[in-house]
Amino acid sequence: MIRLAVSMLAALVVAPAQAQIYPSKTVRWIVPLPPGGSTDLISRLLAQKLSEMWRVQVVVENRVGAAGTIGLAAAAKSPPDGYTIALGQTSNLAVAPGLYPKLGYDPLKDLEPVTQVVSTPMLLVSHPSLPARSVRGLIVLARSQPNAITYASGGSGGQTHLPMELFAKTAGVKMVHVPYKGIGPSVVALVSGEVATGLSSIPPVLPHVKSGKLRALGITSARRYKGLPEVPTMAEDGVPGYDVSVWYGVVMPGGTPKEIVTRVHADVVRILAQPDVNERLTADAGEVVAGTPEAFGAYIRSELARWTKVIAQTGAKVD
Numbered sequence: 001m002i003r004l005a006v007s008m009l010a011a012l013v014v015a016p017a018q019a020q021i022y023p024s025k026t027v028r029w030i031v032p033l034p035p036g037g038s039t040d041l042i043s044r045l046l047a048q049k050l051s052e053m054w055r056v057q058v059v060v061e062n063r064v065g066a067a068g069t070i071g072l073a074a075a076a077k078s079p080p081d082g083y084t085i086a087l088g089q090t091s092n093l094a095v096a097p098g099l100y101p102k103l104g105y106d107p108l109k110d111l112e113p114v115t116q117v118v119s120t121p122m123l124l125v126s127h128p129s130l131p132a133r134s135v136r137g138l139i140v141l142a143r144s145q146p147n148a149i150t151y152a153s154g155g156s157g158g159q160t161h162l163p164m165e166l167f168a169k170t171a172g173v174k175m176v177h178v179p180y181k182g183i184g185p186s187v188v189a190l191v192s193g194e195v196a197t198g199l200s201s202i203p204p205v206l207p208h209v210k211s212g213k214l215r216a217l218g219i220t221s222a223r224r225y226k227g228l229p230e231v232p233t234m235a236e237d238g239v240p241g242y243d244v245s246v247w248y249g250v251v252m253p254g255g256t257p258k259e260i261v262t263r264v265h266a267d268v269v270r271i272l273a274q275p276d277v278n279e280r281l282t283a284d285a286g287e288v289v290a291g292t293p294e295a296f297g298a299y300i301r302s303e304l305a306r307w308t309k310v311i312a313q314t315g316a317k318v319d
Contacts, residue, residue, distance in 0.1 A: 022082050022260055027058045030078075030086040032071025034064050034182055038201055042117060042248055043087045045280060049271040058085075066100070067157040068092035072251075073104035076111050080255035085264065087117070089248045091159045094303035098311035099157045099318050107304065113296040114250035114265050116289040117272065118281050121221030121245050122163065124234060125205050125214040126197040127190060135218040136238035138197065142173035150176045152186040152198035156318040160186070160199040162307055163220060163244045165314040170239050190214060201246060202227070203284045220244040225285050247289070247303075249296050265293055 029047045033039040040062065047058040063071030068091050075086035093107045105111065124135060130149070132138040142149050153161040156179045168175050178195050180186040187204045189195045191213050202225065208214040209228070218234040219225050222243045234242045250268055252261060271277055272290045281288050291299075310316070 022263060023054050023056050025083065026056060027054075027082075028078075028084050029058050029060045030071050030075045030084065031060055031062045032064065032068035032075075032086065032088070032092055033062070035062055037183060038120070038203075038246075039068070039087055039089055039248060042281065045277060046087075046117070046250075046268060046271060049274070049277065050267060053267055053271070067096060067155050069096045069100060069103060069105075069157075072107075072111070075251065076105035076253055078253045080112075080253040080257075082252070082256055082260035082264070084253055085114075086111075086251050087248055088251045089159060090246050090303065090307075091157060093249070093251075093300050095159075095162050095307045095311075096157055097304060098308040099316065107300060108297075110254040111251040112254055112256045112261050113293050113300060114252055114261055115268055115293065116247060116249040116291050116296045116299060117268070118286040118288050119245045119247040120201065120284065120286040121219050121223075121225060122160065122199045123202050123205055123209070123219060123225070123228075123231070124167075124197065124199055124217045125190060125209065126217055127193045127195070128212065128215055129193055130196045130215075132197075132217070133215065134237055135232070135234050138217060139171045139173055139238050142168075142171070142175055146174040147176055149197065150178050150195040152189050152195040153177060153179050154183040154186050154200075155179050155181060159201075159246045162310055162314075162316060164199055165316045166244065166310050167234065167239060167242065169310070169314045170242060201284075227285065247299075249289075249300075261293055 029043055031040050031043045044060050047060050051058045063074050072088055072092045075084055078084035097103055132141045151164050183200055183204055187200055190198055191208055205214055209216045216228055216231045218237055219231055269290045272288050278288055
């Protein structure tokens with residue numbers, strides 16, 4: 001009994017001590033999407049800054065597949081010791097649970113929210129050969145030609161798929177979904193005219209819009225994008241109430257000690273406040289959020305409910 005009591009007392013003493021010296025070894029940062037995209041760029045920026053702050057390596061690991069769900073499942077199944085961090089986003093935290101019957105993780109139970117990082121609008125673009133020159137024009141054309149107009153996405157269940165399904169449902173049109181393996185290939189298909197229209201994050205399509213290879217039809221968020229002030233929001237041009245942004249946030253395995261989550265949250269928020277980091281994240285229409293773990297958890301729940309409803313209403317499926 002005495003030995004048991006001593007062991008329990010030692011455990012109580014060691015646990016806070018471990019939290020105080022965290023991190024004491026290499027931290028793994030899982031990126032659930034391919035290199036070069038926004039998820040990867042944000043992750044590498046934060047990982048580099050944390051490495052400098054903590055004086056330990058924060059190693060970025062791309063675990064790709066199934067619209068980011070494979071990487072996030074790997075994070076959820078990792079030991080909850082504070083040495084695994086991941087960057088989740090709309091597609092794998094809020095959309096995937098309604099699309100994949102065997103997802104491998106529950107975003108509300110198997111992951112600890114740390115902080116939302118950034119939120120950014122998308123741009124609806126079309127190939128110049130499409131007669132429609134606006135969102136309203138696209139709606140009129142699509143209504144006159146059901147299932148004749150194709151739209152590209154970066155993959156079934158990804159961040160550009162369900163928002164287009166929501167647009168089609170809200171506008172009362174029927175279009176044909178053509179999924180690609182990532183935003184990059186979908187943009188290539190748009191520029192070549194292989195598909196007629198589609199959504200994209202702004203950076204990959206902005207040069208093509210400025211060169212005339214693509215036509216900008218509308219911004220998905222409630223506010224116009226300052227880089228293209230002449231382009232109306234989709235809500236302004238035929239889709240009342242339409243407001244969609246892609247968001248990214250830091251998560252850790254479920255059960256990670258609260259004191260470690262608090263430490264990671266405080267340090268990430270401190271990094272997000274640095275002028276150079278803030279400037280890089282907002283340069284491409286992003287808005288830094290940096291909320292509390294509780295606020296991020298509540299936001300994930302609300303977005304999960306929203307997109308689950310959209311999936312049920314539209315009948316969207318993984319192609």
